[in-house]
Amino acid sequence: MAMVSEFLGQLSLNTCQEATYPTVVPAKDFDADKDAARIETAIKTKGVDEHAIIDILTKRTYSQRRDIAFAYERRAKKDMITALKGALSGSLEPVILGLMKSTAQYDASEIRGSIKGLGTDEEVLIEFLCSRSNSELVEIKKVYKELFKKDLDKDVAGDTSGNFAKLLLALIQTKRTDPSCVIDYEKIDEDARALYNAGVGTKGTDVATWISIMSERSVPHLQKVFDRYKNYSPYDMQESIRKEVKGDLEKSFLTLVQCFENKQLYFANRLSEGMKGKGAKEKVVTRIMVSRCEVDLMKIRTEFKAHNGQSLYKTITEHTKGDYQRALLSLCGGDD
Incomplete structure (x- = not known):
């Protein structure tokens, strides 16, 4: 029974009231016991009824899945996560097991x-x-x-x-200031000049200054800083990063700036890249669909359609197949 207590034992509540745009919302007329019974039957069925498992677990929020897991344990006298792990395979398994975590x-x-x-x-x-x-x-x-x-x-x-x-450790320290109602134009200009003088405006790169500003300032402040930065530099912030640093540091700074400017577009682009060419880069696609479905996947869908000319739903249909496709389409929450 360790798995349930490990991953479902505590329902973490985020006290920060950030707006969310989920595609997976609480199911109406929710009945944990009924769902648990259906999942038990689906697992016991010869060949496993993956459709039933997908239709239930991709249409319930984490707190509801958690209740289902406890109801399943009461009736089946076994751990639901372990049972699912034994019943599922292939690309579907990491999707469903991922959904059993907050x-x-x-x-x-x-x-x-x-x-x-x-x-x-x-x-x-x-x-x-x-x-x-x-x-x-x-x-x-x-x-x-x-x-x-x-x-x-x-x-x-x-x-x-x-x-x-x-850079990563500076982000983990979570020293970023909260957004303020007051716009400090002097500080915006000071930070824009500091970013320029630490990079394009000098020989070499003062990475420490970049790290400090990008890990400690609020997102709305940084958006204005990057806009002001163009007054000093012939390049925008992303172009400057590409000129000044390489490798994982370059990728990290670019990811930060892209997320500061439009986080949902960043994820939409990652999904688009993940589904280009032959077959989807399933790990990338799975990670984003599972991790953002109760956060902002609805907005990611909007950005995806705006920048790719076709919906995320249709793109998933074209580049995936089988039960994996069925699960992703359900998490997607509809066509645009």
């Missing part, structure tokens, strides 16, 4: 997976740490400690190095 639990688990064992998946680290808000990172740090009995900053420090490590 958003913060999922993020923490994916980060842990990227640094555990030999080698580090820098792409995953960058995606999660550079795209999450301060409040999300606070929750991820807390849940990471609960799940793995380790400190996120120590694990990241042990698996990264140089300025890349310094």
Whole structure:
């Protein structure tokens, strides 16, 4: 029974009242016992009834899935996550098992997976740490400690190095100021000049200044800073980053700036890239669909359609198949 207590034992509540734009919302007339019975039947069915599992779990919020898991354990005398793991396979398995975690639990688990064992998946680290808000990172740090009995900053420090490590650790420290109703034009100008003088405006790059400003200022402030930056530099902030730094540090700064400017467009572009060419880059697509379905996937859908000329729903239909496709389309929440 360890799995349920580990991932479902505590329903984390985020106290920050940030607006959300989910595609997965609470099911009306929800009956955990009825859903648990249907899932038990689906798992016991010869060949497994994946459709029933998908139709239930992709249309319930995390708190509702959590109630289903406890109801399942009461009736079946076994852990639902373990049962699902044994019943599912292929691309569908990580989607369904991912949905059995809260958003913060999922993020923490994916980060842990990227640094555990030999080698580090820098792409995953960058995606999660550079795209999450301060409040999300606070929750991820807390849940990471609960799940793995380790400190996120120590694990990241042990698996990264140089300025890349310094940037990630600065983000994990969650020193970003909250948005203010007062617009400080003097500070905006000061930060814009500092970014220019630390990069394009001098020989070499003062990365520490970039890290400090981009990890400590509020997002609305930084949006105005990047706009003001164009008064000093012949390049915008993203072009300046490409000229000044390379490798994982470049990718990290670019991800930060893209998320400051339009986070949902960043995710829409990641989904678009993940579904280009032959077959989807399933890990990327799965990560975004699972981690954002109760956060802002509705807005990501809007950005996807605006910048790709066709809906996310239609793109998923063209580039995926089978039960995996069915699950993603259900999480997508409809066509645009």
